[in-house]
Amino acid sequence: MTSRLLMIEDDARLAQMVSAYLGQSGYEVTHAGDGESGLEQLPLLQPELVILDLMMPGIDGLEVCRRIRALPNGLSRVPVLMLTAKGDPMDRIIGLELGADDYLPKPFEPRELLARIRAVLRRRGEAGASPERTTPVLRFGSLEIDRDARMVQVRGQACDLTSYQFDLLVAMAERAGRVLTRDQIMEAVRGRELEAFDRSIDVHIGRIRNAIEDDSKEPKRILTVRGVGYVFAKQQE
Known part of the structure; x- marks a missing residue:
């Protein structure tokens, strides 16, 4: 095709x-x-x-x-x-x-x-094709991630994310509670070998936070682990 x-x-x-x-x-x-x-x-x-x-x-x-x-x-x-x-x-x-x-x-x-x-x-x-997948919709409190529809909602309101940002969010949400390095995040979306500027992950994470967090400057869902990377919190603090 x-x-x-x-x-x-x-x-x-x-x-x-x-x-x-x-x-x-x-x-x-x-x-x-x-x-x-x-x-x-x-x-x-x-x-x-x-x-x-x-x-x-x-x-x-x-x-x-x-x-x-x-x-x-x-x-x-x-x-x-x-x-x-x-x-x-x-x-x-x-x-x-x-x-x-x-x-x-x-x-x-x-x-x-x-x-x-x-x-x-x-x-x-291939978004959402992880072997860990059991349901098309991931739910974390007020946050819903529909992998089939490629839609993210917070309290019923749609969030504006690019396709790459959606894939990043899914990759992190599927591994909720695990601390991930930037390389592990990029590898999870199969973009590691093509991403020369790894700090761009930080830019995308910032955009995701703007979309899903109540206060992107004080995030509760995607947390920074200093010197390591990020973790998607199973429970909001």
């Missing part, structure tokens, strides 16, 4: 090269040359993933990502892989904070882009 991808990139030559390469692996790439046209095509195309350039004239990639995450009817949950030509880690952090699922610095090898796309889509497709 062909997977539909939307590439929002102002470099037409790069987009053509990427489209040809990914096409050999069964991906159908639609190219949009700027942020406005990309946002217009998104609801029409309903892609499995968006490849989004950070630096574009007009609406830049950060603003496009922000608008995607504000879209209705499930479109806000489409995975976003952000391309950036900048070396400053802050650009990557901002992108992740706005809801990007992964990032890839330019210039990049097409094989690495393909690997990252596969990893993001695999995380979405």
Whole structure:
């Protein structure tokens, strides 16, 4: 089955090269040359993933990502892989904070882009396939995580998480009470070998806390274990 991808990139030559390469692996790439046209095509195309350039004239990639995450009817949950030509880690952090699922610095090898796309889509497709799974819904007090519907609710209110953040939350919730290092968390979502900037886990955890905690500055559900990693508390303190 062909997977539909939307590439929002102002470099037409790069987009053509990427489209040809990914096409050999069964991906159908639609190219949009700027942020406005990309946002217009998104609801029409309903892609499995968006490849989004950070630096574009007009609406830049950060603003496009922000608008995607504000879209209705499930479109806000489409995975976003952000391309950036900048070396400053802050650009990557901002992108992740706005809801990007992964990032890839330019210039990049097409094989690495393909690997990252596969990893993001695999995380979405295999979410909740843990052998520890016995029920599609995990419940922790007012927090409900529906693995089949890929939905998180707190007191009946839906939480806004990206597909990667959802997978991170499920991985931690399935291991509630266990202290996990960042490497163990990344390995649990099968992204360890592709994640060069491990502090991005901290960014994603911060976003999850903003969504599920009553006070993200004083978290009760996802706790930091200094010098080690994180633990998902079975019982809120």
